[in-house]
Every structure is written in C-alpha cells, then in structure tokens.
Amino acid sequence: MALGYQDTPMIPGTNWHVHDGERPQPPVVRPTNLGEIAPVLPPEDAIVLFDGSDLDEWAADKGDGPAGWEIVGDAMRVVPGSGGIHTRRDFGDIQLHLEWAAPAEVKGESQGRGNSGVFMMRRYEVQVLDCYENPTYPDGTTGAMYGQYPPLVNACVPPDQWNTYDIIWEAPAFDGEEVTRPAFITVIHNGLVLHHRTELMGPTAHRTVVPYKPHGKDGIGLQDHGDLVQFRNIWVRELKGYDEG
Numbered sequence: 001m002a003l004g005y006q007d008t009p010m011i012p013g014t015n016w017h018v019h020d021g022e023r024p025q026p027p028v029v030r031p032t033n034l035g036e037i038a039p040v041l042p043p044e045d046a047i048v049l050f051d052g053s054d055l056d057e058w059a060a061d062k063g064d065g066p067a068g069w070e071i072v073g074d075a076m077r078v079v080p081g082s083g084g085i086h087t088r089r090d091f092g093d094i095q096l097h098l099e100w101a102a103p104a105e106v107k108g109e110s111q112g113r114g115n116s117g118v119f120m121m122r123r124y125e126v127q128v129l130d131c132y133e134n135p136t137y138p139d140g141t142t143g144a145m146y147g148q149y150p151p152l153v154n155a156c157v158p159p160d161q162w163n164t165y166d167i168i169w170e171a172p173a174f175d176g177e178e179v180t181r182p183a184f185i186t187v188i189h190n191g192l193v194l195h196h197r198t199e200l201m202g203p204t205a206h207r208t209v210v211p212y213k214p215h216g217k218d219g220i221g222l223q224d225h226g227d228l229v230q231f232r233n234i235w236v237r238e239l240k241g242y243d244e245g
C-alpha cells in the first residue's frame with residue numbers, strides 16, 4: 001500500500017508533496033522509560049482542563065453542548081461518531097501538557113490506526129496516531145504538524161501505554177487580514193523534541209497547504225477520527241513575556 005500521496009501540491013520551501021509517502025521516515029527513538037511514564041502533575045499556576053473527574057471544561061464541536069466523550073478511569077476516551085471536542089476557555093500563548101494512549105486493540109494501518117489530534121486554537125493539528133510499528137506518510141506521523149512538518153523523531157510507545165505531549169505554543173497575530181506574526185510551536189513527545197519553535201505555514205488542511213485566516217484566541221481541540229484514543233492529565237499555563245508577571 002502506498003503510504004501517502006504524490007498528486008498533492010508541494011509543501012513550500014521543500015522538495016516534498018503534501019503527505020508525500022516518499023519523504024524519509026522519521027527515525028525511531030524509543031524513550032528510555034518505555035511503559036513507565038507517570039502523570040506529570042499540574043504546577044500550581046496551571047489551569048487544569050481534565051483531571052479525570054469530569055468534562056466540564058470541554059464542549060462538543062457539534063452544537064457546542066456537553067462533550068460526548070466518556071470517562072474511563074482517570075482518562076477520557078473518544079466516542080466515535082460523537083465528534084471532536086474543544087475547551088470552553090480560549091487561549092493565546094500557552095504551555096500545554098497532556099497524555100494520550102492509543103487503543104489496546106491494534107487494528108487498521110497508516111492513518112487508520114489510533115488516529116486523533118490536538119488542535120491548537122482549534123485550527124493547527126499536532127497529530128495523534130499510533131505509529132508504533134505503523135509507518136505512514138511522514139507529515140502525518142505521530143506528532144507531525146499535519147501536512148506541514150514530520151516529527152524530528154518517532155518516539156511512540158506501544159499501544160495502551162501512555163505518551164506525554166508538552167507543547168509550547170505561540171499564537172499568530174494579525175493586523176486586519178495581514179499576518180504580523182506567524183504561529184510557532186515546540187513539541188516534546190515522551191521527552192524527545194519533535195519540533196523546536198517551528199513556524200507554521202497556516203492552519204491544518206488535508207492534501208493541501210492553506211494560508212492563515214485571521215482569528216483571535218480560541219480553544220484547544222481534540223479530534224474524533226473514529227478510534228478509541230484516550231487522553232488524561234491535561235493542563236495548561238498561559239505564557240507571558242519577561243517582566244509581565
């Protein structure tokens with residue numbers, strides 16, 4: 001099976017098509033604490049978005065009502081078909097921590113195995129996917145900035161084990177229709193750097209690259225891609241500049 005596409009536009013500044021299956025696979029680097037990742041508890045200035053008790057901080061993408069995902073132990077789990085969910089709060093620049101696990105039952109391949117996603121400002125996807133012994137197109141691999149940048153490494157732990165994402169997000173800024181500052185993202189997966197203040201080209205799209213559209217602060221989204229992905233221990237810190245307390 002072809003891993004990706006060659007009939008898509010070129011990603012600007014690269015020699016690769018969007019979702020190019022011929023692009024080199026990110027090297028696999030196993031985290032040393034494989035299978036033993038404990039929750040990283042929120043610091044005292046964090047806004048806790050999910051601690052296992054309820055989904056009050058989250059709304060359904062469909063209709064903005066209560067989030068339709070289920071709580072399983074200390075985690076929340078996608079209810080396929082219920083749609084994505086997003087935080088009721090809106091954020092600008094943040095530090096985000098969350099943990100996720102791919103379904104215990106391994107089925108499907110490539111993009112069809114344990115797919116979900118973390119959408120910064122509900123527009124910019126950090127891919128969630130079970131890429132443990134599951135190749136796919138590099139710009140859709142676990143931790144990819146979907147359709148724009150593959151992760152520097154593949155740091156997946158096996159299905160049903162907990163992964164950590166630590167994300168530093170710098171929101172884009174706009175003056176009218178003009179982008180005055182693009183978005184920048186740093187992503188650390190299981191302690192390994194996937195992106196280091198990487199400049200985004202625009203919001204996430206499938207099979208294409210699209211320009212920015214002006215927007216203000218917005219929520220954090222989690223994707224329902226039909227797979228039983230779990231999330232736990234989600235917290236955020238709002239980032240300010242030096243001397244801004």
Ligand code: MG
Binds near residue numbers: 127225
């Ligand atoms: Mg996804």
